[in-house]
Amino acid sequence: MKDFFQLKKNLSKDVSGLKRLKMAVMGDTSTQFLVQALRGLAYENKLDLQIWEAEYDLIDQEILNRDSGLYSSGASYVLIFQSSQQMLNHFYSESPQDRSTWANRMMSHLQMLHRQITQGMNARVICFNYAEIDDAVFGNFANRFSASFLYQIRLLNVELMKYAGQHADFLVCDLSSLQNRLGREKMFQASLYVNAGMILSVDVLPHVAGRVLDLILALEGRFRKCLILDLDNTLWGGIAGDDGPEHLQIGHLGIGKAFSDFQHWIKALKNRGILLAVCSKNEEKTAREVFERHPDMVLRQEDFAVFIANWENKADNIRRIQQILNIGFDSMVFVDDQAFERNLVRAHLPEVCVPEMPEDPAEYTEFLRGLNLFETASWAEEDADRTRQYQDEVRRVSFRGGFPSHEDYLASLEMKGICESFTDFNTPRLAQLSQRSNQFNLRSVRYTEADIRRLAGDPDYIGLAFSLGDQFGSHGLISMVVMKKEDDRTLFVENWLMSCRVLKRGVEDWVLNAMVQKALDKGYQNIMGEYIPGPRNAMVEKHYEQMGFTRCDSGKWMLDLHHYQSRKTFIII
Amino acid sequence: MEREAIRSKLTEIFRDVFEKAELEIGEATTAADIPAWDSLAHIHLIVAVERGFGIRFSSREMQSWDHVGEMMDCIAEKLSQKA
Amino acid sequence: MHLLDAVIGKIAELDPLHGKKLRASAMMGEPSYLADAQDFLEQYQVVLKGRGLTLDHAVSCYLQMIADVRYESVQFIRSGEYSSKSFEEVQQRVYQSPGVMEYYMHGLLLSQFLWAHHYDTLCFFRKALHSVRQEISGYLEVGGGHGWYLREATRILRPHTDFEMIDISPHSLEMAERMIGEASVRYTLADVFSVKDEGLRDFICLGEVLEHMEDPAALLNKLSGLLKPHGYLFITTPTNAPAIDHIHLFRNCGEIRDLLNQCGYRVLTESCASSEDMSPEEADRRQITVMYAALLKINSE
Numbered sequence: 001m002k003d004f005f006q007l008k009k010n011l012s013k014d015v016s017g018l019k020r021l022k023m024a025v026m027g028d029t030s031t032q033f034l035v036q037a038l039r040g041l042a043y044e045n046k047l048d049l050q051i052w053e054a055e056y057d058l059i060d061q062e063i064l065n066r067d068s069g070l071y072s073s074g075a076s077y078v079l080i081f082q083s084s085q086q087m088l089n090h091f092y093s094e095s096p097q098d099r100s101t102w103a104n105r106m107m108s109h110l111q112m113l114h115r116q117i118t119q120g121m122n123a124r125v126i127c128f129n130y131a132e133i134d135d136a137v138f139g140n141f142a143n144r145f146s147a148s149f150l151y152q153i154r155l156l157n158v159e160l161m162k163y164a165g166q167h168a169d170f171l172v173c174d175l176s177s178l179q180n181r182l183g184r185e186k187m188f189q190a191s192l193y194v195n196a197g198m199i200l201s202v203d204v205l206p207h208v209a210g211r212v213l214d215l216i217l218a219l220e221g222r223f224r225k226c227l228i229l230d231l232d233n234t235l236w237g238g239i240a241g242d243d244g245p246e247h248l249q250i251g252h253l254g255i256g257k258a259f260s261d262f263q264h265w266i267k268a269l270k271n272r273g274i275l276l277a278v279c280s281k282n283e284e285k286t287a288r289e290v291f292e293r294h295p296d297m298v299l300r301q302e303d304f305a306v307f308i309a310n311w312e313n314k315a316d317n318i319r320r321i322q323q324i325l326n327i328g329f330d331s332m333v334f335v336d337d338q339a340f341e342r343n344l345v346r347a348h349l350p351e352v353c354v355p356e357m358p359e360d361p362a363e364y365t366e367f368l369r370g371l372n373l374f375e376t377a378s379w380a381e382e383d384a385d386r387t388r389q390y391q392d393e394v395r396r397v398s399f400r401g402g403f404p405s406h407e408d409y410l411a412s413l414e415m416k417g418i419c420e421s422f423t424d425f426n427t428p429r430l431a432q433l434s435q436r437s438n439q440f441n442l443r444s445v446r447y448t449e450a451d452i453r454r455l456a457g458d459p460d461y462i463g464l465a466f467s468l469g470d471q472f473g474s475h476g477l478i479s480m481v482v483m484k485k486e487d488d489r490t491l492f493v494e495n496w497l498m499s500c501r502v503l504k505r506g507v508e509d510w511v512l513n514a515m516v517q518k519a520l521d522k523g524y525q526n527i528m529g530e531y532i533p534g535p536r537n538a539m540v541e542k543h544y545e546q547m548g549f550t551r552c553d554s555g556k557w558m559l560d561l562h563h564y565q566s567r568k569t570f571i572i573i
Numbered sequence: 574m575e576r577e578a579i580r581s582k583l584t585e586i587f588r589d590v591f592e593k594a595e596l597e598i599g600e601a602t603t604a605a606d607i608p609a610w611d612s613l614a615h616i617h618l619i620v621a622v623e624r625g626f627g628i629r630f631s632s633r634e635m636q637s638w639d640h641v642g643e644m645m646d647c648i649a650e651k652l653s654q655k656a
Numbered sequence: 657m658h659l660l661d662a663v664i665g666k667i668a669e670l671d672p673l674h675g676k677k678l679r680a681s682a683m684m685g686e687p688s689y690l691a692d693a694q695d696f697l698e699q700y701q702v703v704l705k706g707r708g709l710t711l712d713h714a715v716s717c718y719l720q721m722i723a724d725v726r727y728e729s730v731q732f733i734r735s736g737e738y739s740s741k742s743f744e745e746v747q748q749r750v751y752q753s754p755g756v757m758e759y760y761m762h763g764l765l766l767s768q769f770l771w772a773h774h775y776d777t778l779c780f781f782r783k784a785l786h787s788v789r790q791e792i793s794g795y796l797e798v799g800g801g802h803g804w805y806l807r808e809a810t811r812i813l814r815p816h817t818d819f820e821m822i823d824i825s826p827h828s829l830e831m832a833e834r835m836i837g838e839a840s841v842r843y844t845l846a847d848v849f850s851v852k853d854e855g856l857r858d859f860i861c862l863g864e865v866l867e868h869m870e871d872p873a874a875l876l877n878k879l880s881g882l883l884k885p886h887g888y889l890f891i892t893t894p895t896n897a898p899a900i901d902h903i904h905l906f907r908n909c910g911e912i913r914d915l916l917n918q919c920g921y922r923v924l925t926e927s928c929a930s931s932e933d934m935s936p937e938e939a940d941r942r943q944i945t946v947m948y949a950a951l952l953k954i955n956s957e
Contacts, residue, residue: 313695316811323814343691348782539790604673611677612722613932613944616729623730632727636671 004033004205007040015048019535021216024075024123026054026062028086030197037209045213045222056197063113071120077216078123079173080113083199084130084153085188091149099147103155111163114170124169124448126215129157131179131187168431168449171219173211181370182207214375221435221446223375224353225327227269228318230336231280231287231309235263235299237361240286251296258362263298265365270303273383274374275390277306277321279334281341284309305390314341315348325390326500328438328536333373337361378432382476392473393501410506410570413470417507417571419514422456422463429477430465433499440498442543444534447482447495460485461494462518466511468502468571478502479511483518489525496529496543509567512547516564529557574652579626579645586621590614600642626652659697659711660690663766666715674722681772682933693769700765703834714762718770721763728898732943738902743870747824750901757827760900765802765835773929773947777892780927781805781863784951785812788859788888796857796882797821798848799865803832809861810839820857822848849878856884866893866912867902876919880954889921892949895940897931908940909948916952926950 025031025038035051042049052073054062059080062068070078087106094102114125134142135149142148157176164172179187182204189201200208217223232239236259237249249256250263270276276299280287287309291301301307306324308317314336322329329351336342342354358367396413403409422430427449434447447455455461466479479498486492493515498507519527529544531537547567549557574582580598588596591609604610610618619635622628622644628651638644668675683689701711731739740746750756768774785792785808792813797806800821810819819841823829829843844851860879866872872893879889895906906912909928916923928936931945939946 313699313811319811339687340691340694343687344695347688347692347779350783604676610673611680612673612726613677615673616726616733619726619730620733623734630730632723635726635730636723639672 001206001210002041002044004037004040004202007037007044007206007209010040010043011036013043015043018043018046018048019220020048020050021077021220022050022052022073022075023077023079023216024052024054024070024073025079025081026059026070027081027083028057028059029081029083029193029199030056031081033198033202033205034081034200034208037205038212041206041209041213045217047213047217060113063116066120070117075121076123078117078121078125079212080110080125080127082128082130084133085193085199087130087153087156088133088135088149091152096147099152103152103159106156107159107163110160114167118169124171124219126171126173126212127160127164128173128175129160131175131184132157133184171215173215175208175211178204178207178211211372214372215377218375218377219435221438223331223377224274224333224373225331226275226277226305226321226325226333227266227374228277228279228321228332228334228352229266230338230341231278231282231290233337233361234335234364235259235266236290236294236297240290241282245286245290245294248290248294250294250298253296255361256296258360258364260296260298262361262365265369267298267303269374270299270387271384272374272376272379273386275305275325275327275387276303277325278304278308279314279317279321279336280309281311281314282309302391303387305387306394313344315345318345318349318352324394326503335368377435378428380428380432382429385476389473389475389501396470396472406504407570413472413505413570415468415470415505415571417469417510417573418467419511419573420465420467422452422465426465426477427452427456430463430480433477433480434495434497437497437499438534438536439500439539440503441534441537442496442540443494443530443532444537445482445495455482462491462522464511464514464518466507466514468505468507475499475502479507481511481515483515483527486528488523491519491522491524491527493527493529506569506571508543508547510569510571513566513569516559516561516566520561525561527559527561528552529559530555531557574649576645576649579648579652582625583622583641583645583648586618586625590618590621598641600640600645602641603639622648628652628655658694659701660693660769663697663711663715664770666712667719667770670715671719671722674719678770683772683775689775693775696769703837706834714766717759717762718766719763720759721767724760724900725898728900728902732896732898738898738905740901740903743868743903746868746901746903751825751828754827756900757825761802761828761831765804768804771931773931773945776929777927777947777949778805778808780929780949781861781890781892782808782812784890784925784949785809785859788951789813791886792817792858792888794818794855794857794859795820796860798860798862798879799823799828799868800832800861801828801863803828803835805861805863806832806841807836807839810836810841818842820844822846822851848875848882851882853881856887857882858884858887860887860889862889862891864892864894866891867897867904867906869904872904873915873919876916876921880920883954885954885956887954888924889952889954890950891916891952892947895946895948896943897945906948907943909936909946912948916950920955921952922955924951924953 025035031053035053039049039051052069052075054070062070091099091102110127117123117125130153132150132153138145138148142150145151160172164170187201187204188199192198192201229235237254237256238247240248250259266276288301291297306321308320318334329349333353334345335355335357337357345352346354353373355368355371358364403412430452431447431449456463462483464481465477467477468475478501481496482494483491484494515527529549531541531544544557549559552558584598587598588594591607619630623630626648628648634647638647664675664678667678697711700714704710704713728739750760768778789812795809795813795817800806800823803821806819806821819839821832821841822844824847826845829845833843860883862879866875869875883889893906893912895908913923927949929947930936930939932939936946
């Protein structure tokens with residue numbers, strides 16, 4: 001990780017061509033260095049992060065005054081940094097009888113601030129939680145005494161979590177767990193605080209900025225979906241081909257515990273919805289044998305969406321994995337104990353995240369956890385099932401080979417589709433689809449759960465959600481369309497997006513038929529579409545042309561509904 | 574041309590090419606003794622030597638020198654052919 | 657392991673001056689380069705082994721090429737021009753001479769990973785191809801030489817992409833086929849000027865070919881007829897690079913850009929890699945080789 005001074009050098013670099021994001025930062029202590037670290041790190045992540053910084057310790061004033069700079073900043077994220085140091089001072093100024101309700105009062109105040117912000121501007125609020133301070137006034141007794149600071153600050157952290165769980169546009173950035181990992185001594189330097197009012201030590205700034213950016217990038221649709229793993233000396237100790245499966249170190253043999261713990265963690269990631277892939281230099285039979293026969297293996301073959309074991313170059317194998325899963329290289333993490341393999345993958349596929357690994361396998365899990373590689377902006381039950389969905393896809397790919405034409409293949413899939421409007425039930429999944437879809441995404445407009453609920457209740461909007469299944473299994477929700485009334489005759493497609501897992505199924509044809517039907521039902525004459533080029537949606541540049549829309553002078557695309565011929569589709573409703 | 578005369582003229586050429594006024598070369602000098610003597614500098618050195626002595630080297634000759642002494646042998650031979 | 661050390665060690669032993677230059681290269685300290693070069697040499701070794709040869713063969717070919725380059729460089733400084741003047745002359749001297757082609761192609765291949773300006777250009781090629789890979793279903797390599805660029809392309813592009821290589825030298829085609837192995841590629845022995853304007857391609861790669869032409873503009877114009885309207889042309893060509901088979905001398909990168917513009921191409925991205933440790937501008941001024949590379953589109957306006 002780059003240190004603060006290296007990040008600071010980025011501030012003078014050319015940001016033209018980078019995606020621009022606006023953010024507001026407000027703190028009860030000096031945030032100047034944090035702002036520099038954020039911008040410097042954003043540059044590393046190809047973002048031009050423009051930050052409006054509130055005057056020091058004026059959080060409430062800026063938020064409560066609608067004429068303040070905050071509301072004219074145009075920020076889409078507002079970061080609130082209240083330090084536990086200042087909170088402690090505040091706590092001490094309370095009268096002793098009020099202290100046991102302090103956390104609840106602080107939380108109500110924060111809720112009020114959050115409401116003010118969301119009413120006054122279209123922004124998400126990111127709030128740091130509180131790095132614990134044990135003020136040692138009560139010793140261990142603090143844990144059973146509700147009027148102690150430790151009790152109240154922990155309670156406040158819990159209240160923050162509860163509140164964030166209920167409000168999609170209120171996010172908690174976990175400063176407290178960062179302090180748990182790095183230690184309070186590293187986090188906080190008393191001399192800096194006393195002399196410069198700085199809460200965060202210079203060494204820790206890149207870590208803190210990293211936690212904030214992880215959150216933002218995930219919300220902007222940039223997060224990792226797939227973990228690619230080497231086998232020998234990565235998932236187990238020893239070399240399967242040389243040592244034989246029975247001598248591999250997993251479980252109780254040798255340092256097997258390190259590998260078992262590592263596998264447990266990986267399994268938990270898989271259960272969360274991270275796709276796993278094997279990329280190993282091995283005979284395939286040897287590699288699979290370990291999974292089949294070793295009694296202490298935690299991970300099983302069925303945990304992996306793709307399994308590649310051969311003697312080819314790993315960069316080429318990762319390309320194959322990418323083709324099978326059809327996800328971006330920048331959503332992949334590659335873990336290998338060999339420096340050579342890591343460097344080779346870095347040379348060929350710079351977008352793939354390749355963490356440098358510790359020498360000692362005992363440190364693998366802790367080390368990788370510390371990198372927070374798998375940030376996510378949402379989670380839905382369906383995610384846990386993702387590996388199976390991709391395995392279905394792998395089987396579909398081999399099934400497809402047997403048909404003379406693509407149409408025959410589509411017909412044989414026996415696809416069944418469901419088209420419905422936006423409901424409470426599909427809202428979380430819609431929000432997620434909107435964050436995840438980068439390639440088939442016509443205008444790159446993203447929707448939060450709150451956005452979806454709002455437009456579901458707005459008569460000027462038509463929202464359609466599409467789910468698909470076939471004889472190999474369910475794809476779940478795979479496409480959404482948001483249309484807005486332009487005038488009495490015309491509906492404008494505010495966005496149309498689709499999961500890349502179902503490309504080339506004729507889903508677009510089925511979706512357009514449904515869009516047209518819905519528009520006609522509501523008495524519209526035309527549907528107008530627009531393509532806005534983004535960094536990754538070149539795939540749909542010609543989408544409207546291909547769907548039979550006519551280009552207008554404005555560059556937008558128009559479809560006349562009364563001359564619309566229903567498009568051929570293999571999807572049965 | 575006497576061997577010493579060749580050495581002295583060659584020294585001037587070396588000083589010129591490597592931009593070092595006090596550079597001294599002997600029969601045993603090799604590229605390892607002169608840090609700036611790499612393959613690019615070598616080409617410039619060949620051209621300068623050719624111009625300085627009014628001779629032309631073949632590809633094989635350019636390849637064959639291990640130290641300055643061999644280079645001088647080659648120059649002396651070329652000069653004697655010319656005469 | 658450490659094939660790269662062995663190869664450079666061997667070169668330094670046989671040609672200390674050249675070894676010195678290779679060892680001084682800044683990329684020798686980059687882990688990703690070292691891994692990449694090692695991986696290349698491992699694969700190359702396998703191909704050589706198929707012919708009963710070892711990397712020593714590659715090294716001796718390489719040094720023969722270096723000797724040529726050295727001699728041509730001296731000529732170039734003397735005369736300010738490349739020594740070959742006509743295509744016919746080079747055809748006789750190089751392309752149709754199996755002995756020369758053998759050492760030249762292997763030498764050139766090794767240089768892709770030993771010379772910083774060749775390696776940087778290869779990396780630029782990978783990046784450029786990678787960035788447009790979703791749009792490509794037909795790839796054509798014109799004058800593919802040793803075939804390594806095409807080999808990389810078969811790995812970067814999607815499966816089922818149609819690959820074709822055209823070259824005028826049977827020796828090149830044979831070598832490329834060995835390099836590329838299983839991937840399905842059509843190898844065509846032909847002069848690109850004789851190829852009909854049908855079956856338009858999305859991507860044409862023209863690696864180090866323009867400098868071999870008497871009239872580079874004619875080739876660029878020919879290629880725009882083989883390219884789909886939205887297709888890409890990728891070119892590399894050096895400035896001030898004396899070699900036995902180079903005919904057209906570009907004196908600086910600006911001349912190349914002007915030519916591309918005149919022939920109706922628009923530069924999307926470009927790279928100028930200098931062969932010595934200096935800026936491309938400085939290299940142009942001192943008449944030192946710069947490898948120019950660019951991803952191009954046909955100008956539609």
